[in-house]
Every structure is written in C-alpha cells, then in structure tokens.
Amino acid sequence: MPEKPAITSSELGVLWLTYQEKTMILRMLEYFIEKADDDKALKIMTDLYKDIDLYVGKIKIIFEDEGAAIPVAFTSQDVNKDVPKLYDNGFDIMFVRLLKEISMGLHTLNINMAYREDIVMLFKDLTAITQGAYNSCTQYLIEKGLLARSPYVSMPKTVEFVKEKNYLAGMNPLTKLGNKRTLNTIEVAYIYHGIEANVSGLQMITGFAQCANSPEVKKFFNKGAEISKSVVKEMSEVFLEDGIQIPTTSGGNATRSTVAPFSDKLMMYCTSMFCSFSMGGNAVGTAFSLRNDLVAKMGVFTKDIFEFAHEGAKIMIKNGWMEEPPQMAERKDIIGK
Incomplete structure (x- = not known):
C-alpha cells in the first residue's frame, strides 16, 4: 500500500461539499464581523473565521495534490461588507449557532464516509471546532437573554411501560x-x-x-x-x-x-x-x-x-x-x- 493512497469517490464528494459550505460561511462571517457591535460576539466569530479559513486551505491543498479542480464555491464576489446592517439584536450569533448545528450533523456523516487517515482527522478536527463554537454561541445567547430553554418537567418517580395501543x-x-x-x-x-x-x-x-x-x-x-x-x-x-x-x-x-x-x-x-x-x-x-x-x-x-x-x-x-x-x-x- 502507498503511504498516502488516492482519495476515494466518497472522500472527494464530502470534501467538495464541505468546501462549498465552509466558503459560504466564511463570506457570511466576513459581513457579520464587519457589522459586529459586541466585543464577545466579535471574538466568537473572529476565532471561528480563523479556524474555518485554515481548514478550507487544507481541503484546497488536498484537491491540488490529487490533481482535482478547485471548486468555485463562494468568493469575495458573493459578499458586500459596506452595506447597512441587514439584521440586528444578536442575529449574527443566533445564525452562527444554527450553522454550527448543521455543520455538526454534516461532519458526523462525512467522517463515516472517509477512509484515509488525514481526511478522517480533518473531519474530526472540524467536529471539535464546530462543537466548541456551538457551545460558545449557546452560552452567549443565554447570557444575553436571547435564547429560551425548552420547558422544564417534573422528574419521573417510577418506570412505566406502554400498555395500550x-x-x-x-x-x-x-x-x-x-x-x-x-x-x-x-x-x-x-x-x-x-x-x-x-x-x-x-x-x-x-x-x-x-x-x-x-x-x-x-x-x-x-x-x-x-x-x-x-x-x-x-x-x-x-x-x-x-x-x-x-x-x-x-x-x-x-x-x-x-x-x-x-x-x-x-x-x-x-x-x-x-x-x-x-x-x-x-x-x-x-x-x-x-x-x-x-x-x-x-x-x-x-x-x-x-x-x-x-x-x-x-x-x-x-x-x-x-x-x-x-x-x-x-x-x-x-x-x-
């Protein structure tokens, strides 16, 4: 076996999909970072931007090493940072939290379709980054009173089994x-x-x-x-x-x-x-x-x-x-x- 075998069709597919998603998120973060008016929100988004940008670069290198065409995806042509704010009052972090929720599901699926160790590790790292960012967004929104918790319930005192159809x-x-x-x-x-x-x-x-x-x-x-x-x-x-x-x-x-x-x-x-x-x-x-x-x-x-x-x-x-x-x-x- 070669030290680093060629990537499979499954790996090419999930890397391509990830490149699309991450470049989209980068463009949106560029706008939200430009319009941020809260220091803590700005740090959450800036840290996430740096992490995602690093891994977009890693995916691009894999494509180049494999002789695969680099996807067009989303570029600076898809964002205009100089326009007025389109959203207010915490939407940036609410939106990033939802994006990270989607990313967690995608990374879990993608890691199950990867075989080469470096690609498995790439999705493992992205999962950790995503989970960390999701938690930071959740705690921020709770702290700001912008995220309601699901209803509380009385704790069950006995175990019950379904008896009726x-x-x-x-x-x-x-x-x-x-x-x-x-x-x-x-x-x-x-x-x-x-x-x-x-x-x-x-x-x-x-x-x-x-x-x-x-x-x-x-x-x-x-x-x-x-x-x-x-x-x-x-x-x-x-x-x-x-x-x-x-x-x-x-x-x-x-x-x-x-x-x-x-x-x-x-x-x-x-x-x-x-x-x-x-x-x-x-x-x-x-x-x-x-x-x-x-x-x-x-x-x-x-x-x-x-x-x-x-x-x-x-x-x-x-x-x-x-x-x-x-x-x-x-x-x-x-x-x-």
Whole structure:
C-alpha cells in the first residue's frame, strides 16, 4: 500500500461539499464581523473565521495534490461588507449557532464516509471546532437573554411501560372521549427544536427577501417565509393544546435595509442547505415520535419543504448558480468511443 493512497469517490464528494459550505460561511462571517457591535460576539466569530479559513486551505491543498479542480464555491464576489446592517439584536450569533448545528450533523456523516487517515482527522478536527463554537454561541445567547430553554418537567418517580395501543394513535387511554394523550419529553424535544430552528430560519429568509436583487428570487424567499410561519404556527398549536411554553426570542430581527450584503447565489445556496437540514430534522423527529398525528404533520412539512427546495434548485440551475459536484466516469460514452 502507498503511504498516502488516492482519495476515494466518497472522500472527494464530502470534501467538495464541505468546501462549498465552509466558503459560504466564511463570506457570511466576513459581513457579520464587519457589522459586529459586541466585543464577545466579535471574538466568537473572529476565532471561528480563523479556524474555518485554515481548514478550507487544507481541503484546497488536498484537491491540488490529487490533481482535482478547485471548486468555485463562494468568493469575495458573493459578499458586500459596506452595506447597512441587514439584521440586528444578536442575529449574527443566533445564525452562527444554527450553522454550527448543521455543520455538526454534516461532519458526523462525512467522517463515516472517509477512509484515509488525514481526511478522517480533518473531519474530526472540524467536529471539535464546530462543537466548541456551538457551545460558545449557546452560552452567549443565554447570557444575553436571547435564547429560551425548552420547558422544564417534573422528574419521573417510577418506570412505566406502554400498555395500550392507543398510545401510538396519540389517544389518551384514560378517557372515553378520544382526547389526545400528553406529549412525552422526546416528542417535546423534537417539536421544540423544530420551532426554534424555524423561527431563526424565518428571520434569516425575511432579510433575504428584503434585499434579493432578482424578483424571482425575492418571490421564492417570500414563499419560504410563509412555509416557516406555517410550521411554527402548527407546532406551537400542538404545544398550546398541552399548555406547554412556546419558544420565543426578542432578538434577531431584520432591519429595514433593502441592500443585499450577499449575492442571490449565496442566499439561495444557504436556503437550500437549511431546507436539507429541516427535512433531515423532520425525518429524525418522525422516527422518534410515537403519536401518529405528529408523524402525519411532519410528513406534510417534509413534503412542502421538499417541493420548495426543488423549486429553488430549478432557479439556481436557470441562473447558472448550481455548481456541479465531481462526476463518476461516463463508462457508456467511453466504451462508445
């Protein structure tokens, strides 16, 4: 075996995807760092920028060593740091926290598709960086009163087992009226997380809609905002039925600015990534929900988000914004020649 074997197709794919994501985050951090008005937030974002920039460079070196084309991804052409603030009151750290949540999931998947030791270590290091930044953002937001905790609950004193099939149907076996049973803590966790993520996503996409240059893209973002509102509304109603506190925040508002700090291409890619994250979250939430009505709701949300993401992909292709991942060899064409 050679000391360092060539990278596999899986490794090339996840490195390519990581390069896209990280260069997007760098461009967004450049803008948020320029507009930061809090020293602690500035340090969190500056430290993260340095770490990500280092590993983007490492991925680029791997591509060069392997003779692979360097992706275009996102460059200085995709950010304008000199425009007015698009978001205020802690949105920068709220947004970075959500990005790091997505990154944690991606790095976990990517490390499972890597074989070469240096690439495994690269994703292991990125995971540690991401976890550290996520925690820093969480503690900052709690300290500033911008992040609500999920509801507290009385601690169980005994162990119980499910005795009625109605538990899965979402019905309360102790009543004859077919009332829905109370949510369990696992269901609360995923619903609460879904509401929290969609509130941040709604704030993000509202800002995007205000400043998008293309009327078609602006209309697309407005549609995304309506989907987020619908998810927040329906999931909040599930909580209210059981008298459970709904996550709220006083921060992260879009300003009145209509000047874009980011290219339409970057904002579309960011929205696409959030859609993928949302569909993945709904899939996990569905797997761990034991009330059929919740499974049905999440299924509808997933369908709506998938159709929205598909519409976004068509807009990106139409405008030449969707960079094509490296392809496997076209064997039929080669044989035909």
